[in-house]
Amino acid sequence: MGARCSKFSLCWWPSHIRSNRHDSSDVDEKDSLPGFIEYSLDQLRAATSGFSPDSIVSEHGEKAPNVVYRGKLEDDRWVAVKRFNKLAWPDSRQFLEEAQAVGQLRHMRLANLIGCCCQGEERLLVAEFMPNETLSKHLFHWENQPMKWAMRLRVALYLAQALEYCSSKGRVLYHDLNAYRILFDQDANPRLSCFGLMKNSRDGKSYSTNLAFTPPEYLRTGRVTAESVVYSFGTLLLDLLSGKHIPPSHALDLIKSKNFLMLMDSCLEGHFSNDDGTDLVRLASRCLQYEPRERPNAKSLVTALAPLQKETGAPSYVLMSIPQVSSSSKQTVPLTPLGEASYRRDLTAIHEILEKVGYKDDEGVANELSFQMWTNQLQETLNSKKQGDAAFRAKDLSTAIDCYTQFIDGGTMISPTVYARRCLCYLMNEMPQEALGDAMQAQSVSPDWPTAFYLQAAALFSLGMDDDARESLTDGASMEAKKHRN
Structure with missing residues (x-):
């Protein structure tokens, strides 16, 4: 053939791996990210190649017609740009106030909001780009191997830490918490999307139309409360336990009949102890209580999940079998x-x-x-x-x-x-x-x-x-x- 294998000049693994700290619920990221910025429409149009269809990473249906694009800013930073329907947020002042408030949050468990654009009828949010897909993709639509038990426990803890941080900063409400809202960063650490922290977004209902997963009090009042968020957290625990999207009512019936094994993902058989599975099932049951006052708060979730962690020394990208594509700088190059x-x-x-x-x-x-x-x-x-x-x-x-x-x-x-x-x-x-x-x-x-x-x-x-x-x-x-x- 005559051709030789190329000399690989870029190191795949970074020289210093961030440790997976489980006591970081009060750690900000203020030093690693710029302050909140108001971008011009031209800047975001250039970043997304003219809002090209090739740059779309997710989009919603007719009831909530907004689109998220992958973009690259002039400083080579990759970002996620959420472009709302033109009818959303008619009050530009309300949009800016909400975006600026959420943009003050900075935490390693969040996909942080770093900017927005409010120009004419356009309403756009700019957040950190997470290159490694959603929890939904890795949990429900995996191709090579199911998510490991240790990683599922880590997802639960990191999500609880994100909610605890938001609560400590006065942002207790999160709209439609689900497996699509949890994203994986360049180190394959799970982060909570900041987009769900925006209230009165007018881009759809606060919960998806699937009533089986909606907090019962929301069905009565139409209002999201801190307890509603914990209920949704409980549905995510069921997702992590089962590897499927099980309606809470069905799961609670299985729990009441002590049929715990019916809840567990069969792909994980032999990879966790019955005690560990039982502890997580009980926590999910507490989160899914019909009466909101009987559910734990975010701080209690962190306290309950921290002792359950396994393989704490293993980086998330190892547990997830996800490659890190990085250069000598901190900037990550996403895979096409x-x-x-x-x-x-x-x-x-x-x-x-x-x-x-x-x-x-x-x-x-x-x-x-x-x-x-x-x-x-x-x-x-x-x-x-x-x-x-x-x-x-x-x-x-x-x-x-x-x-x-x-x-x-x-x-x-x-x-x-x-x-x-x-x-x-x-x-x-x-x-x-x-x-x-x-x-x-x-x-x-x-x-x-x-x-x-x-x-x-x-x-x-x-x-x-x-x-x-x-x-x-x-x-x-x-x-x-x-x-x-x-």
Whole structure:
């Protein structure tokens, strides 16, 4: 092949890992974040590439039509930008006052609000960007492994610490606390989204329309109280216990009949003691009491959860098996969908992405063809590629490999995309060594092509070379970030 594996220049693991402190409910982050800023609409439009659909990380339905974008500010800071429906927050003064009040909060357990924009009819919030998805994704929609018991306990504690901090600062109310509101930062530590701290947001009801999970007093009064937040915390404990979204009424019936094991996630069998499971079930039961006054407060939640913690010395990213993509600076480079799919070795997702992108990344690759080549060989070469593409779309892997090999061996044209596609076919055929060779060849043809590095990572992971794979992911992510800046 002639190509050698690239020298990985960026270190995957940072030299100093923040310890996972469990006594940090009173620790601010005032030194690490700027003060609250009012951004202009032009600044946020530039940060999100003109509010591009490609920058959307979440969006809600017609009843609450607001969208959250990933954006990058002029200082290279990644942020989440929530853009409200134009009919939301008609009172601009009320919006600014609420945003500024929430923006005064600074804590390591929050995805902190760092700014807003109130210009014309536009209402936008700017928060720290959390690159590692939501609790809902990791708990309900996992692909490689279920969330570990120790990590579930840590999520519960960190969330309780976030609520205790907010309560100590006079922000006791949180609207629609659920698994989508818990985000994971660059260290894979769980944080509570600050967006739910905004009251009177007019972007939908205070709770989702699923009445089975709504605090009973809210159904009677339509008002959110501190006790309502604790009730929602109880539903999250059920999520963590079961790995499913179980209606509280059903869970309480199981608890009353002492059928605790029916609540537990079967994927965790043998990974926790019955006493630990029972303690968490009892705490959930206390949070879900019908009478609000019988529920614990946030400080009591922290007190109850702290002694239950396991593997306290292990960083969250280790417990979650999440790579840290970081440079020598503190700024994290988020993985793109292709990078994430390569990390997870989600070959189906990689196939969809490569097929969608097609051959546009081959532009600029020099192909010098003599007249003889044109007349005698080019048509045959192009036919091989065409047949290979048809087989690739149909996931006829052996045929795709044969046709792409004919194209490559013909020698009349060079295509990094063909190497990438054959690489994936090899991976799907459980031939990771051959896949790695193709990924390196694609890099040799296009040295600055992130896709080649991502595919190297997928092949290296399959070969058990996890450290090299992580460095390859870092290189790919850094190249894409540089491309985005340019």
